[in-house]
Structure formats: structure tokens, C-alpha cells
Amino acid sequence: MNNQTLILIHCQDAVGLVANIAQVVAKHQLNIVTMREFVDEENRKFFLRIVCSGVPAEVAGLQQDLVTHLPPQAIVAINPSRQKKLVVLVTKEHHCLADILVRHFFQTLNANVEAVIGNYETLKEFTEKFDIPYHFVSHENKDKETFEQELAEKIIPYQPDYIVLAKFMRILSPSFVARFQNKLINIHHSFLPAFIGANPYRQAHKRGVKIIGATAHFVTNDLDEGPIIVQRTKSINHSYDVPNLVVAGKEIEKAVLSHAIQLLTEDRVMLHGNKTVVFE
Incomplete structure (x- = not known):
């Protein structure tokens, strides 16, 4: 995954989450290769794993941008250690x-x-x-x-x-x-x-x-x-x-x-x- 970006998100479910996330990813010049999501409807929890082609200019900037567009206390991980x-x-x-x-x-x-x-x-x-x-x-x-x-x-x-x-x-x-x-x-x-x-x-x-x-x-x-x-x-x-x-x-x-x-x-x-x- 040398030229790819992995994004993991866990947060409260809300309307429009996927659209918001996709917009942020596009803003940072990344192209979504795979997106897997799951919603625990009973507890209103949202889980997402995205693999994007490309590497953001600033990982910290991408992370902050995602957090801003997600519900409070969202957990966002970008490129966790692969090895x-x-x-x-x-x-x-x-x-x-x-x-x-x-x-x-x-x-x-x-x-x-x-x-x-x-x-x-x-x-x-x-x-x-x-x-x-x-x-x-x-x-x-x-x-x-x-x-x-x-x-x-x-x-x-x-x-x-x-x-x-x-x-x-x-x-x-x-x-x-x-x-x-x-x-x-x-x-x-x-x-x-x-x-x-x-x-x-x-x-x-x-x-x-x-x-x-x-x-x-x-x-x-x-x-x-x-x-x-x-x-x-x-x-x-x-x-x-x-x-x-x-x-x-x-x-x-x-x-x-x-x-x-x-x-x-x-x-x-x-x-x-x-x-x-x-x-x-």
C-alpha cells in the first residue's frame, strides 16, 4: 500500500455520513478504491474502512477535516502501522x-x-x-x-x-x-x-x-x-x-x-x- 491511504472510522451514525466522507476524501485528491461500511442500527453506530489511491499532502490535515465532518467523539485512524x-x-x-x-x-x-x-x-x-x-x-x-x-x-x-x-x-x-x-x-x-x-x-x-x-x-x-x-x-x-x-x-x-x-x-x-x- 505504498501509494494508497487506508482510513478507518468508528462513530455515531448520522444521515449523510458517507457523502460527507467522500467529499473530504476528494478534497484531499484521493480516489476511493474500496469502501466497506456497517451500521449497527440498534446502537446507531457507524463503521467504515476505506482504501484510497494516492497519499494526502498532510495526513494530519485529512484527519482533522474528517473529524470536523463527523459526529462528536468520532474515532478516525489513517494508515495504521501496516507491519x-x-x-x-x-x-x-x-x-x-x-x-x-x-x-x-x-x-x-x-x-x-x-x-x-x-x-x-x-x-x-x-x-x-x-x-x-x-x-x-x-x-x-x-x-x-x-x-x-x-x-x-x-x-x-x-x-x-x-x-x-x-x-x-x-x-x-x-x-x-x-x-x-x-x-x-x-x-x-x-x-x-x-x-x-x-x-x-x-x-x-x-x-x-x-x-x-x-x-x-x-x-x-x-x-x-x-x-x-x-x-x-x-x-x-x-x-x-x-x-x-x-x-x-x-x-x-x-x-x-x-x-x-x-x-x-x-x-x-x-x-x-x-x-x-x-x-x-
């Missing part, structure tokens, strides 16, 4: 991390993996094969507060845009979540809200389900109930035992997490309370 910085948290499972690191290596992730942090050393050697720093922060023989403080001390120097929980099997405290609000992304191995918590595939097998799935979502204080970014399912049948479900589930998990990261790094996700507006 997002990620820190990945892991425990022992490798499949999601492996997918992320391979995409990072071949520069198809649209983000830079700054570091991987694990509460076991299981994935250290694998991570370092990609010349990415690995930090081991053990949770053993520590209270949650101490562990999370040590974790935060490793994360903060990298100033990540997002912290990806790639099968990081620790429940985070409200204070930790608040510290990194709207930055924590989790992959959950079930089609939420069904089968939350531990052992969802065993839960699914006992229930005799005919689909399994995975959910990528923002982390909040409510376990596995944060705003959903991406969900995907796979049809199964009675012949799937628990190991078969786990194998199928891992394939879905890494695909869903990868898709969520792509949407986030392309600035296609806008938070709206406990929901998201996703401009595919």
Missing part, C-alpha cells in the same frame, strides 16, 4: 506456532514475530531455528501474580501490537488482561460458546457432535467469551474417536488463527463492545 509486531505465547503444542513461524519466514504473515515466550522450554529449539528470540518463563512454584509479572516484563520491551496465545494453556488474570487490553488473541479448540474450558474434544465426543470447530477471539476476563474474530467448522461422524477429533481440530485451529492474524494485520477488524466488525 504489525507480534509476540507469541506458547506452552507445549507446536502446530499453531509452526504455522505462524513458517508464514513469518516466507514473509506472508504481514507482521513481524518479535519473540516467542513459553512457560516450558519445549518449543525453544524449534523457535530459534527461525532466528527468533525465545524466552522461558516458568509458572512452577510461583503464584499467578509473580508469574504474570515476569511474563509482562518479557513482553513489554517488544511493544507488540498483538499478543497471540498459540495454545498457551494458562488462564490469565483480570489485571494482566487489562494491562494488554485489546491486544490478546486466543485460539480456542472448539466452536464457541460450546464446550468451553478444558478437554473440549472429549466433551464433544461424549456429546456425539457432528461438527467440530475452532474460534479465534480477543481475550477478556470472561473465560473464552471475548469478541470473536474468526470461526470455522468441520463435519465429522460417529467414526471419529477422540484422537481423530484432536488431529482434525488442530488443522482447523491453525487455519483459523492464521486467518485471524491476517485480518488483524490488514486492519480489517474493529471492536464493538463484545463483538467485532470484520471487513473481509
Whole structure:
């Protein structure tokens, strides 16, 4: 997007918003290439993502001009950082991390993996094969507060845009979540809200389900109930035992997490309370 301008707008809905915005964009000699909008009619909220050809002479001037033509307290972002910085948290499972690191290596992730942090050393050697720093922060023989403080001390120097929980099997405290609000992304191995918590595939097998799935979502204080970014399912049948479900589930998990990261790094996700507006 070297010769393009990305504009993100979130504000109260009002008559004539699109026309006003289009006029401002034209005034700054920009041509609209794509425009995606969504109106939450119940709450009268307006969301817009515009890609324009051309670069404004003054970004600050364009932003101020847009704000002037929008309802009070409008949020306007122009050209958010395109190369997002990620820190990945892991425990022992490798499949999601492996997918992320391979995409990072071949520069198809649209983000830079700054570091991987694990509460076991299981994935250290694998991570370092990609010349990415690995930090081991053990949770053993520590209270949650101490562990999370040590974790935060490793994360903060990298100033990540997002912290990806790639099968990081620790429940985070409200204070930790608040510290990194709207930055924590989790992959959950079930089609939420069904089968939350531990052992969802065993839960699914006992229930005799005919689909399994995975959910990528923002982390909040409510376990596995944060705003959903991406969900995907796979049809199964009675012949799937628990190991078969786990194998199928891992394939879905890494695909869903990868898709969520792509949407986030392309600035296609806008938070709206406990929901998201996703401009595919």
C-alpha cells in the first residue's frame, strides 16, 4: 500500500455520513478504491474502512477535516502501522506456532514475530531455528501474580501490537488482561460458546457432535467469551474417536488463527463492545 491511504472510522451514525466522507476524501485528491461500511442500527453506530489511491499532502490535515465532518467523539485512524509486531505465547503444542513461524519466514504473515515466550522450554529449539528470540518463563512454584509479572516484563520491551496465545494453556488474570487490553488473541479448540474450558474434544465426543470447530477471539476476563474474530467448522461422524477429533481440530485451529492474524494485520477488524466488525 505504498501509494494508497487506508482510513478507518468508528462513530455515531448520522444521515449523510458517507457523502460527507467522500467529499473530504476528494478534497484531499484521493480516489476511493474500496469502501466497506456497517451500521449497527440498534446502537446507531457507524463503521467504515476505506482504501484510497494516492497519499494526502498532510495526513494530519485529512484527519482533522474528517473529524470536523463527523459526529462528536468520532474515532478516525489513517494508515495504521501496516507491519504489525507480534509476540507469541506458547506452552507445549507446536502446530499453531509452526504455522505462524513458517508464514513469518516466507514473509506472508504481514507482521513481524518479535519473540516467542513459553512457560516450558519445549518449543525453544524449534523457535530459534527461525532466528527468533525465545524466552522461558516458568509458572512452577510461583503464584499467578509473580508469574504474570515476569511474563509482562518479557513482553513489554517488544511493544507488540498483538499478543497471540498459540495454545498457551494458562488462564490469565483480570489485571494482566487489562494491562494488554485489546491486544490478546486466543485460539480456542472448539466452536464457541460450546464446550468451553478444558478437554473440549472429549466433551464433544461424549456429546456425539457432528461438527467440530475452532474460534479465534480477543481475550477478556470472561473465560473464552471475548469478541470473536474468526470461526470455522468441520463435519465429522460417529467414526471419529477422540484422537481423530484432536488431529482434525488442530488443522482447523491453525487455519483459523492464521486467518485471524491476517485480518488483524490488514486492519480489517474493529471492536464493538463484545463483538467485532470484520471487513473481509
